[in-house]
Amino acid sequence: MKLRPSRSRRRGRIEIIPMIDVMFFLLATFMLASLAMQNLHSLPVNLPQGDAQSLQADHLVTLTVTRDGHLLVGEDPTTLEGLGDALRPRLGGDVRTVVVNADADAPHGVVVQAMLAGRAAGVERFLFAVRRK
Numbered sequence: 001m002k003l004r005p006s007r008s009r010r011r012g013r014i015e016i017i018p019m020i021d022v023m024f025f026l027l028a029t030f031m032l033a034s035l036a037m038q039n040l041h042s043l044p045v046n047l048p049q050g051d052a053q054s055l056q057a058d059h060l061v062t063l064t065v066t067r068d069g070h071l072l073v074g075e076d077p078t079t080l081e082g083l084g085d086a087l088r089p090r091l092g093g094d095v096r097t098v099v100v101n102a103d104a105d106a107p108h109g110v111v112v113q114a115m116l117a118g119r120a121a122g123v124e125r126f127l128f129a130v131r132r133k
Helices: 017-037 083-090 108-121
Strands: 061-065 071-073 076-078 097-102 125-128
Touching (some): 061 083, 076 083, 083 108, 097 108
Parallel strands (some): 097 125
Antiparallel strands (some): 061 071
């Protein structure tokens, strides 16, 4: 005669639905975090208004000219004399384009001199950032 164990053992189960919920939550969190990280790495300036297409690029080098005529490459302040030295390390590989993020009230001469210094450093194209109308 066979005797049954007094207590039947239940095997544990791995529920997949809560795991899927956690994975979707993590996916949404990382997507929102990556969207928040995308910016031009520049200071906020009063951009001129214009109608231009949106730019989608992986690696952008930004040149910011403030209202006072101060220059920044990315977020690093520089001068007209040191602009070439600040741009050269960032212009590696196929990147030969610089986004000019100039304030609407920035002195025109400083913007032109900065572009000429960038051209001497190896920049092939300049793109101007504008605020949509």
